[in-house]
Amino acid sequence: MAAAGTIRYWAAAKSAAGTAEEPYEAATLAEALEAARQRHSTRPEFARVLLSCSFLVDGNPVGLRGHDTVTLTTGGTVEVLPPFAGG
Template identity: 60%
Template sequence: MAKGTIRYWAAAKAAAGVDEEPYDAATLADALARAALLDGRGADFGQVVARSSFLVDGAPVGTRPHEAIDLPEGGVVEVLPPFAGG
């Protein structure tokens, strides 16, 4: 298990109700599953995360939190929902 920080942006921040929070997990999928179980998080959180892209320590890891994406000790996960604007 590794400890680090999850940062939420835009709709992910609104669904999580916080800007960031700690993780204690071995993989990205595990960290996001644990985050989904926190009090006050409903289906909206899961829906936003399912549509999001992810960075781990600034490196893109795709749009799906696969079990194979290991998290580093002291790492930062960025949850980036689709952005729109003009």
């Protein structure tokens, strides 16, 4: 069952998406990211940036878990975090 929430983009991901945030309607992180890739298909840098990002779902790091195993919640938040330079 799909959940509805918000994806927030930071730094290079925000620039590549052309927006700071947008809604998701998906059951898993994999589904939400695939829908975002499709929405931004005219921005090829977006898909490239996503490959290097880490993700927080409702404040919890996804780490090495498969994105298809990360369940999303209604009212939840996905943070898309590209690598940051510096300390």
